[in-house]
Amino acid sequence: MAEYKVPLEDMNFLLFDVFKADQMWQRLPKLAEQVDKDTAQAILQECAKIAEQEIDPIAREGDETGVSYNNGQVTTAPGYxxxxxxxxxGGWTALGGDVEYGGMGMPKMLTALHEEMLCSADISFALYPSLTAGAALSLAKHGSEELKERYLTKMYSGEWAASMCLTEAHAGSDLGIIRTKAVLQDDGSYEITGNKIFITGGEHDLTDNIVHLVLAKLPDAPKGPRGISLFLVPKIQVNDDESLGDGNNVSCGSIEHKMGIHASATCVMNFDGAKGYLIGELNKGLACMFTMMNFERIGVGIQGLGAAVRSYxxxxxxxxxxxxGRALSGAKNPEQTTDSIMVHGDVRRMxxxxxxxNEGSRALSSYIAMQLDxxxxxxxxxxxxxxxLSALLTPIAKAFFTDLGFENTVTGQQVFGGHGYIREWGQEQLVRDARITQIYEGTNGIQAMDxxxxxxxxxxGAMYHVFKEEVLSFIEENRQNDHLAEFISPLSDSLTDLTTITQELLEKSTVDVEEIGAAANDYLHVFGYTAMAFVWAKMAQVSLxxxxxxxxxxxxxxxxxxxxFARLLPRRLSLLASIRSGSQPLFAIDDNLF
Structure with missing residues (x-):
């Protein structure tokens, strides 16, 4: 496998030439004091060193060795x-954290690029600080002052890690039917009892403590999602002086043996009357957890991008x-016995x-991060x-980037031919690691429905209208720019197509709701290719x-x-035809005829 090289030139191009992030930061008082262009460039350079020199070298052995489980204890791979x-x-665990509790307060436009570097170097490693950052975000927004003071500083310092405990074996993505129970205690805490599965970083040896954010229900809670509350449950209890006390009744029952991300501990977690503390309001836990989940969904999209960049x-x-072989038009290197496979049209296509x-995904990721800021x-x-815009585009970030990410890891494997299928070259690891990104944090089908x-x-249609007006404004500003016409015209056509199919689906939804489920995945991709055309036109504008x-x-x-614009944006046309075929081809076949 080639040594990973951070695409710093492209990252700086997006930040400061395309999106002019430094000017944006100065217009926002809450950011103006935290970051400027020099600071951002220094952060990117130092993060690149960590990714290339510390994380990339351990990724291969991490995949080969994986994590190990022994009597409730999880040991990470060598070097982790x-x-x-x-x-x-180096302070990287605090990069996007709340400055009042020891965080650096950097904007998402910067931390998103930081995340890409980590994921290109090793998704397994990136998951540990990513889960902690997401949990810290939720705690900072919804937690009591007491909880924030006690836990956030240690999470930002990297002394403690965190996990997100949602899924249960019988529930999957249907969180409304979880069974984990919370019972109020006399001291205001809660006793948490239940089992959670697929918990990334639920147990490991990287930190002294692990802070679990757990979804549970009180015995008298309303049924369904409206009865869910969120609790902070530490692996080890914390004394009043913030020192570590007794162990909590939290244990790792086992770890999963997975297709990929072998160096990431994916755990079955047991809560046996563990002491927990309410985050936010009772029965409003899902809203609190969505703060973390939306952060993680964008992060998972970036995982797909990271794997794809490494594949390329x-x-x-x-x-x-x-x-x-030789080029069809004749030998390009006659002094050699063969030409490089770069001369072949299909290799160049791939x-x-x-x-x-990849470059379109990075640009669109930066655009979404700007909206979050x-x-x-x-x-x-x-x-x-x-x-x-950030709410509208979050499911696109998660699903579109990971679908393309997996496509691009497989494409990279295809370039290698047979060598891509054997372990020696490391390419097959990227295929295995990227595959989970389409599944966890809400499958891509769920994202499309979202x-x-x-x-x-x-x-x-109101949320879509905001996006449409944003792109339309760019089109109108550049309508008379002859140099940009080759990009503006197809972008305008694509936006018109997206607007038309959106209106058609709005109308169909009032007649037959099954039309929506049948169209959702294709619609997300039509939207994704159009949004990517928008940012590619922006990049072309600056470059020209x-x-x-x-x-x-x-x-x-x-x-x-x-x-x-010539070879990839036209993919949307077949997707539009598929949407317009309707739901009938899906539901005309009885279950017993499958």
Whole structure:
């Protein structure tokens, strides 16, 4: 496997040339004091060193060795404890944290790029700090002052980690039927009893304590999702002086043996009358947990992107070096016995697919992160717009990026041919690791329903209208730009198609709701390709206007943008035809005829 190289030039291009993040930060008082361009660039450079020098080297052995389980104790793979200590000592566990409790308060536009680096280096390692960051976000927003003071500082320092305990064996994604029980105690705490499965980082040896965020129900709680509450349950109880006390009644019953992410501990967790503390209000736990879940869903999308970026780097290095056959138009290197496989049209197709989709995903991820920053730090209309757009695009970040991410890891494997299927080259690990991203934190089918049913139809098209107006404004601003016409025209057509199919589905939803379930996955992808066309047009605009347009970087951007619009954006046309075929082809077949 090629050594991972962080694409810093592209990251800086997006932050400061395309989205002008440094100017945005200065306009937001809550960010202006925390970060500027120099600070952001220094952070990216230092994070790149950690990813390349500390995390990347342990990924292969982590996959080969995995985590081990012995009598309730989980031991991480060789090198992980040391790498995590180095990571925590560098302050990276505090990067996006609340400054009042020891966090660095960096914007999501910066932390999203940080997450990509970690995931390209090793998704398994990235999961441990990612779960902690998500739990800290939920605690900071919904927890009592006492809980925040007691737990957040240690979580930001990396001394304690965290997990998210939602899923139960019988419930899956239907959280309304969970059985974990919470009983109020005389001291105001709660006794938590139940079992949770698929708990990432539920037990490990990286930190002194693990803070579990657990969904549970009181005995008299309303049925369904409205009866869920959220509790903080520490692995080891914390004394009044913040020192560690007695163990809590929390144990790891076993670990899962998985297809991929072998170095990430995926645990069955048992809560046997464990002491827990309420976060937020009773029966409002799902809303509190969604703060963390939405953070993690965007993070999972970035996992898909991270694996895809690594796949592209590996495949490109291999393709340039691998000699096989001759170009159809004649030998390109007659002094050699073969040409590199770069001369073959299908290899170039695969590499350009990966390149265009990866760079488009990174740009769209940065755009969504910008909306999250407006939602978090902005005020007035800009805050409302950021809140709407980030909510609308979160399921796209999770599902679209991970579908493309898995596609691109498989494509990279295909470039390697037979060598991609054997362990020696490490490419098959990326395929296995990326596969879970389409499943956890809400399967991609659930994300598609969230987008179409809850966000678009649930708002009667209002949320979609905000996105449409954003893209339409960009189109109108550049309508007379002859240099950009080759991108503006197809973007306009794509937006028109998306708007038309959105209206058609809004109308169909009032007649036959099954039409929505049948269309949801294809609709999400039509939306994703259109949104990606929007950010590719933005990248092309900046590249064409650069004073250094002849520089290889900008030429690569312009040519890759052309490839995206010519070869990838048309994918939406078949998806539109599929949507318009309706639900009848799905439901005409009786169950017993399958």
């Amino acid at each position: 404890k040391e790498a995590f200590a180095t990571y925590a000592e 780097q590996n495949a490109l290095e291999y393709a340039k070096d691998r000699g096989q 590499l350009l697919n990966m390149k265009a989709l 407006y939602a978090t730090y902005g005020e007035g209309d800009i805050q409302k717009q950021g809140d709407t 987008l179409l049913m809850r966000k678009v139809i649930g708002s009667k 206007a650069s004073e250094e347009i002849d520089h290889d970087f900008y030429q690569s951007k312009i040519l890759t943008a052309r490839y995206y």
